[in-house]
Structures are given as C-alpha cells and as structure tokens.
Amino acid sequence: MPGDAWSRWRAFAFFAVLLVAIAVLFAGASALYRVPPAAVVHDVHLRVEGPGWTIEYRADTTPNSTAYAILAEAADRLGFVLDARRYVAPLDSVLVESINGTRNGEDGLWWLYWVDGAYGDVGADRKALHDGSDVLWAFREYPPREASP
Amino acid sequence: MNVRSFSLRPHKRGKVPPWKLALLLIAAGVLGRLVLWEMPNVEPVMAVALIAGMLLGGYYVILVPVAVMVGTDVLTYALGWSGAYSPVQILGLGAFVYSGFVLAAAIGQAYRPRLLFRTRTIAVMARISIPATILFDLWTAFGDWLAISRHPPMNWSLGQVLEMQVPFTLVHLASSLIFVPIFGTLFLYLHTHGWPMAGPSPSGTDDSGPE
Numbered sequence: 001m002p003g004d005a006w007s008r009w010r011a012f013a014f015f016a017v018l019l020v021a022i023a024v025l026f027a028g029a030s031a032l033y034r035v036p037p038a039a040v041v042h043d044v045h046l047r048v049e050g051p052g053w054t055i056e057y058r059a060d061t062t063p064n065s066t067a068y069a070i071l072a073e074a075a076d077r078l079g080f081v082l083d084a085r086r087y088v089a090p091l092d093s094v095l096v097e098s099i100n101g102t103r104n105g106e107d108g109l110w111w112l113y114w115v116d117g118a119y120g121d122v123g124a125d126r127k128a129l130h131d132g133s134d135v136l137w138a139f140r141e142y143p144p145r146e147a148s149p
Numbered sequence: 150m151n152v153r154s155f156s157l158r159p160h161k162r163g164k165v166p167p168w169k170l171a172l173l174l175i176a177a178g179v180l181g182r183l184v185l186w187e188m189p190n191v192e193p194v195m196a197v198a199l200i201a202g203m204l205l206g207g208y209y210v211i212l213v214p215v216a217v218m219v220g221t222d223v224l225t226y227a228l229g230w231s232g233a234y235s236p237v238q239i240l241g242l243g244a245f246v247y248s249g250f251v252l253a254a255a256i257g258q259a260y261r262p263r264l265l266f267r268t269r270t271i272a273v274m275a276r277i278s279i280p281a282t283i284l285f286d287l288w289t290a291f292g293d294w295l296a297i298s299r300h301p302p303m304n305w306s307l308g309q310v311l312e313m314q315v316p317f318t319l320v321h322l323a324s325s326l327i328f329v330p331i332f333g334t335l336f337l338y339l340h341t342h343g344w345p346m347a348g349p350s351p352s353g354t355d356d357s358g359p360e
C-alpha cells in the first residue's frame with residue numbers, strides 16, 4: 001500500500017477507534033448514573049426550612065418519587081417559586097438554586113436535602129423516595145456541621 | 150518511549166516560541182473550561198496540561214495548568230458561578246485539583262512521544278491521557294474524601310467516594326479522548342510547522358529521543 005494511503009488509513013482507523021471509545025465511555029457513565037425508575041409512592045412528608053420560614057407538605061399518593069420531584073410538586077400545589085439549574089448529559093442532574101425567593105449563597109448558606117435522615121449522596125432528581133419517606137430541604141452551611149438534620 | 154526525569158528547564162523550542170505556545174494553551178484552557186462549565190467532568194484542562202508537558206516541559210509543567218485554573222477559578226467565583234465551598238474547603242480541595250493537573254503535565258513531560266506531526270504521535274498522546282486522567286481522578290477523589298466527605302453528615306468511606314466517582318471518571322476519560330487529539334493536533338502542528346501563514350518549513354522538529 002502506498003505511504004500516503006497507509007497514513008490516511010491509519011488516521012481513519014485511529015479516529016474510528018476514538019469515536020467508539022468515547023461513545024462507550026459516555027454510555028457506561030449514563031448506565032451507572034441512573035435515574036430511578038418511575039414509581040408511585042405513598043405518605044411522603046416534605047419539610048422546607050428557609051431562613052425564618054418553614055413549609056410543610058404531605059402527599060398521600062404521588063408519582064413524584066424523587067427528592068426533587070416532590071419539592072417541585074409542593075411548589076406547584078402550594079404556589080411558591082422553585083428555581084433549579086439542570087446540568088448537561090450524561091451526568092445530567094439538577095441543582096436547586098432558590099426556593100420561595102431564598103437563593104443559594106445568601107449569607108453563605110445553600111439548599112441541601114436529606115431523605116429519611118440521610119444526607120443526599122446524588123443529585124436530588126436521582127434520589128428515590130419510598131412509602132413513608134421524610135424529605136427535608138434546608139438552607140444550611142455546606143457541608144452542614146450537624147451529623148443529622 | 151523513554152521516561153525522562155523532571156527538570157525546570159523547558160524542552161528545546163519548536164517553530165513557535167514557548168511563551169507564545171504557553172499563552173495559547175492557557176487561553177484555550179480558560180475558554181474551554183468556561184464554555185463547558187455546565188458539563189460535569191468534560192473539561193479541556195487535562196488536555197492542556199498534558200500537551201504543555203509534552204511540547205514545552207520544564208516550568209511550563211507548573212505554569213500552564215496553574216494559570217488556567219487560577220484564571221478560571223477567580224473569574225467563576227467573581228461571576229458567582231461556583232459552588233458552596235468555603236474558602237478553607239476551596240484551599241483544601243483546590244490543592245488536590247491544582248496538583249493533580251500539574252501531575253498530569255509532569256506525566257506528559259515524562260512520557261512525551263517523538264514530536265513529529267503524525268497520527269501516531271496524536272495516538273500516543275491520547276493513550277497517555279488515559280492513565281493521567283485516572284490518576285488525576287483518584288488523587289482528587291482522595292482529596293474530596295480527606296477535606297469534605299469523611300466528615301459529618303456524609304461520613305463516607307474512601308471506598309464509597311471512589312465508587313461514586315466511577316461514572317464521573319468515565320466521562321472524564323471521554324473528555325480527555327476528545328480534547329487531547331483536538332488540541333494535540335493543533336498545538337503539535339504549531340510546534341512542528343509554525344504559524345500556518347508563515348510560509349513553508351521543514352516537516353518537524355524532533356527534539357526528543359525515540360518513543
């Protein structure tokens with residue numbers, strides 16, 4: 001094979017291998033960072049603790065079965081403003097930026113969440129709820145100093 | 150491929166003066182990091198650091214990645230884009246992130262291929278970016294655990310942190326495989342051929358030993 005053709009073939013093969021590797025890596029990341037399956041949950045309690053105010057919400061039955069979805073449901077039903085930023089795929093997730101007019105960074109505090117007493121370990125839209133789950137969104141220092149909410 | 154010991158003296162210069170190439174690398178890193186801010190773990194700084202190590206070496210191994218990170222960190226904190234970390238946490242975690250990129254540049258310097266404008270050279274650069282990216286992620290995950298995640302309320306073990314890191318590392322590897330060939334091709338061309346409008350030049354400046 002002439003030198004130029006061989007060089008072109010090698011460049012093409014390298015580019016193809018690169019594309020396949022990138023696609024496999026993105027697919028693997030998406031598969032590992034899963035959105036929880038859709039589920040209907042019962043008797044979910046939500047508490048939102050802002051600076052000097054508190055919102056309580058209870059859902060007897062809801063298809064909004066993540067820590068973020070139940071907050072969005074409460075915002076819709078109770079009429080408070082919720083603002084969130086969505087990051088881009090494949091590690092797409094939401095970051096809650098403001099609740100009821102209180103925005104991240106004010107007085108060095110941030111919106112954090114706990115589910116059943118456990119501090120969130122994934123994006124709030126990836127955190128599954130179960131029957132009887134207690135969800136707390138609190139405006140706290142990050143990371144919070146308290147061992148429990 | 151020879152492994153070289155670290156020296157603060159830059160490599161023999163290519164067709165473009167090293168300081169100009171360094172400025173271009175820093176600009177590419179700053180611009181790329183800002184544009185890709187909303188995409189977790191997709192970033193050009195790893196590629197810029199590796200290429201700085203391979204093409205420039207010496208003190209540029211420290212200067213280029215640190216300049217990119219300081220420039221973008223100062224800008225994003227001024228713009229209010231950055232997260233909830235306190236200054237102490239930024240210093241703690243930042244030390245791991247900055248040193249991680251310097252480590253990547255040092256790996257680029259230690260394992261630099263022959264600098265000929267060939268597909269093979271770009272392939273070697275891409276190959277080297279894989280262990281460099283994994284080492285960077287292990288180092289910074291350890292830093293995150295040490296500075297933040299092992300404390301209440303997380304109380305996560307190092308194993309848990311590393312497990313949570315896996316999907317992020319996969320994306321980071323993909324990011325390196327995108328940016329190292331793109332930036333590698335561009336900057337290797339400049340290094341070996343000079344500016345495109347500057348007229349004909351020899352095919353390459355091979356200032357390194359055999360692979």
